[in-house]
Structure formats: structure tokens, C-alpha cells
Amino acid sequence: MGIADAEETDPCIAAESRLHRGINPKTKLALIILLVALIVFILIAGVIALIVTFAKSSKTISECTDLRRDGETRNGIYSVAIDGVEPFNVYCDMQTDNGGWTVIQRRTNGELLFWNKKWHDYKQGFGTDLTNEFWLGLDKIHKLSAVDDDGKLRTTLRIDLWGDRCRDKYCSGHLNEHWWGEWDFSVADESERYRLKISVAKAGNLTEHTIYDVFYYMNNDQPFSTVEVDNAKAGFNCAEFRRFGGWWHKDCSHVALNGEYSENQGGARGFFWFYRHSSPTYNINPARSEMKIRRNN
Numbered sequence: 257m258g259i260a261d262a263e264e265t266d267p268c269i270a271a272e273s274r275l276h277r278g279i280n281p282k283t284k285l286a287l288i289i290l291l292v293a294l295i296v297f298i299l300i301a302g303v304i305a306l307i308v309t310f311a312k313s314s315k316t317i318s319e320c321t322d323l324r325r326d327g328e329t330r331n332g333i334y335s336v337a338i339d340g341v342e343p344f345n346v347y348c349d350m351q352t353d354n355g356g357w358t359v360i361q362r363r364t365n366g367e368l369l370f371w372n373k374k375w376h377d378y379k380q381g382f383g384t385d386l387t388n389e390f391w392l393g394l395d396k397i398h399k400l401s402a403v404d405d406d407g408k409l410r411t412t413l414r415i416d417l418w419g420d421r422c423r424d425k426y427c428s429g430h431l432n433e434h435w436w437g438e439w440d441f442s443v444a445d446e447s448e449r450y451r452l453k454i455s456v457a458k459a460g461n462l463t464e465h466t467i468y469d470v471f472y473y474m475n476n477d478q479p480f481s482t483v484e485v486d487n488a489k490a491g492f493n494c495a496e497f498r499r500f501g502g503w504w505h506k507d508c509s510h511v512a513l514n515g516e517y518s519e520n521q522g523g524a525r526g527f528f529w530f531y532r533h534s535s536p537t538y539n540i541n542p543a544r545s546e547m548k549i550r551r552n553n
């Protein structure tokens with residue numbers, strides 16, 4: 257009995273020799289080439305994935321409005337890039353009325369003092385937590401609210417007020433009400449003392465939509481004033497008076513959303529809005545406020 261016979265008769269040896277015969281040198285070479293190709297492919301794919309991830313995370317948008325248009329629907333902090341300015345963080349409201357809003361002011365509880373902040377603070381912004389109380393800063397607000405070459409306002413300002421802490425007979429009596437309004441809006445640069453340009457209110461129930469809109473009537477075309485820089489036309493310091501704080505005061509205002517947030521507030525002092533939309537009129541000392549802007553198109 258020779259070996260050949262043994263191979264044929266012993267099932268184990270037979271299987272083994274079939275296996276050896278199966279992998280000829282050509283197949284081996286093909287397999288190695290395939291393996292190398294696969295490894296190279298995985299490496300290249302990995303590098304591409306890394307580059308894409310990096311590009312995404314470091315990609316700055318031009319505004320919340322653009323980011324919303326790109327499909328982002330989560331509220332939160334995003335980096336914004338505008339010509340001629342270092343990228344900076346803003347809070348984007350991506351949900352209110354289809355989103356795309358950059359929040360420029362928020363007050364929630366009065367822990368952060370607004371009214372006594374100075375020109376430099378209003379210019380630079382204050383409040384470090386963009387998810388809570390802050391003022392974004394007039395330089396940034398100016399950049400975000402640029403005017404078209406023909407002078408047309410191309411940004412909308414939306415103001416929301418929630419709750420009323422006002423406790424006297426000229427108050428709303430609506431402790432948990434919500435008011436909102438929208439205006440075309442822009443803020444000039446510092447050389448023009450951050451002069452405000454707004455339209456008459458164009459939407460909402462915070463004020464009437466005529467030239468008697470309290471915000472338009474008192475504050476349109478006025479420069480900004482603070483406790484130590486008085487640009488108002490009152491003959492006394494409006495930011496100090498009744499602790500109205502930094503605003504586009506005239507003589508002074510029916511609106512002071514940076515005013516003092518004090519306990520037991522009574523009407524037209526500190527943080528307040530004079531409501532004149534439908535009868536009766538009343539003062540609101542909001543519990544919370546938000547000011548946010550969005551490019552019109």
C-alpha cells in the first residue's frame with residue numbers, strides 16, 4: 257500500500273492535501289493584493305473622514321440665519337463669522353417662528369446687573385453665560401444689523417417679554433402673560449454713538465403698529481446713552497433716572513429693557529415697558545425678556 261493509496265483512503269489526509277492543492281501561488285498573490293488594497297482603502301477613508309470632521313467642527317457660519325437655512329434646528333451656542341471681525345459665539349434661537357435668530361439680550365432673574373453698566377460694557381457686551389443673562393454688545397449688534405447700500409433696514413428685531421412683576425394700580429395684572437413684537441432694525445457704529453434705526457412695529461401684540469408705537473416714537477433715531485455717557489435730550493441723565501440703564505433714550509423712554517431688575521417693582525421705573533396697544537394701557541415689569549435679531553432674507 258503506497259502513500260497515494262493512504263491519501264485516498266484516510267479522509268483526514270485527503271482533505272489536507274486538497275487544501276494545499278487549492279491555494280496555488282497565483283491565488284495567494286491575488287489575495288495579498290486584495291488585502292493590501294483593502295488596508296490602503298481603509299486608511300484613505302479614515303483620513304478623509306478625519307478631514308471632513310475637522311472641517312465641520314472648525315467651519316464658522318456667517319449668522320444664525322444661515323445656519324438655520326442649512327438645516328440646523330437646535331437652539332444653542334454657535335460661532336459666527338462676519339467680515340472684518342474675529343469669530344465670536346452667539347446664542348441662536350432656531351425654533352421661535354422658524355428660528356434663525358441671534359439673541360442679543362436676555363434677562364431671566366436679575367442676578368446680572370444691567371442698568372449701571374458703562375459705555376465700554378455696552379460696547380463690548382457683558383454676561384459670560386450665553387444660555388442665561390447677557391448683553392451681546394453694541395459692536396457685534398452693529399455688525400449683525402448692517403444696512404443695505406440704499407439705506408434699507410434688512411434685519412428684524414424681535415422682543416419677547418414674559419410675566420409681569422409690576423405691583424401697582426397701573427400694572428397689567430397679567431402675572432404670566434407673554435408679549436412680543438417685531439421691528440425692522442439696525443444699530444449704527446460707535447462713531448454715530450450706536451444710533452438706533454427702527455421701523456414702526458410690524459408684528460406682535462407688544463405695541464401698536466402705528467407711529468405711536470412706544471418704542472418707535474421714543475427711541476427711533478436716538479443715540480445710545482449709559483450712566484456716564486448721556487446722549488439723550490432730557491436735560492438730565494436718563495440712564496440714572498429711575499435706573500433706566502443703558503438704552504437709546506430720548507427724554508427718556510417708554511421702554512427700558514436694560515433697567516434695574518428690582519423686587520416689588522412699580523411701573524415706569526427700572527426694567528419696564530409701557531404697554532399701549534389696546535385699552536387699557538399699563539406698565540410691564542417683565543420677569544424675563546429676550547431681544548433677538550434675524551436677517552430678513
Ligand SMILES: *[C@@H]1O[C@H](CO)[C@@H](O)[C@H](O)[C@H]1NC(C)=O
Nearest residue numbers: 430433434435436460461462
Ligand atoms: C400675545 O401673543 C402671544 C402669542 O401669539 C399670546 O400667547 C399672548 O397671550 C398674547 N398676549 C397678549 C397680551 O395678547
